[in-house]
Amino acid sequence: MSKKLLYAAQMTAFDKDGNINLDGIRALVRYNIDVNKVDGLYVCGSTGEAFMLNTDEKKQVMKTVYDEANGAIDLVAQVGSLNLKEAKELAKFATDLGYPKLSAVTPFYYNFTFEQIKDYYNEILKDVDNKLLIYSIPALTGVALTTDQFAELFENPKIIGIKYTNADFYLLERVRNAFPDKLILSGFDEMLLPALALNVDGCIGSTYNLNAPRVREEMDAFDAGDIDKARQLQNISNDMITDLIANDIYPTLKLVMKHMGVDAGYVKKPMSHPTPEMEAGAKAIYEKYFKN
Ligand SMILES: CC(=O)N[C@H](C=O)[C@@H](O)[C@H](O)[C@H](O)CO
């Protein structure tokens, strides 16, 4: 049985005014490699607040992460954008840098038809020699692809898998069995164990920036057939994720990181800057789940 893959969704550090902080980004990457020992990073996704960045900022983030990782781990550049020209430009930029994989969110906001979505993916990949994971997150995009639609997208051989951020386990079972050779990575950290039960290849998530060691232990327990242990670990993780969400997850991820010795700076507005109550909540999360 091959080992499950653990990817952190890379955060982007900002200063108080919303400018990207490259030193903070480097420190986060180092922590993910040296302490979390992740297999890879998902760069410029939701957790990276990338849908609030301009093209040049996205390029700077991709370059800084690539540079700091220095070939030590796998890297996935999320290039999807409602501006297809930007998506293409980023796909070329990340590929030229050396990113071994791309990903693109399904185009959102306008109710695009499936034909339009298919054109979008094929267009992004047309001029680049790279592989791509479909980023499926229906709760935020409103786009829920079916098994048949995934099959049509997979007709493009450059499309190698799915980042599956969806609570629909019926669909996950259908998709996993329809495409045994595709890379399927689970995107809801709080639903990892049921996704493992359906034989996903691993996971990508925001909370792994903090919680990767516990999650590695859970996946190893699962691989070893120790489901009770995996369930206990998922239970602790889910208490932690429930507390993170109640405290406002994006700024709180960064606040807890700071307790771990990594200054990840601020989130970007319109996300919220921390209040004293949020700071106290983050300290409590750190002490309860991470201080040893
Ligand atoms: C929108 C978003 O951030 N999704 C992440 C990955 O897809 C997850 O890692 C969640 O943050 C996490 O599962 C908490 O709900």
Ligand SMILES: CC(=O)C(=O)O
């Ligand atoms: C996995 C996730 O949270 C992201 O899109 O960044």
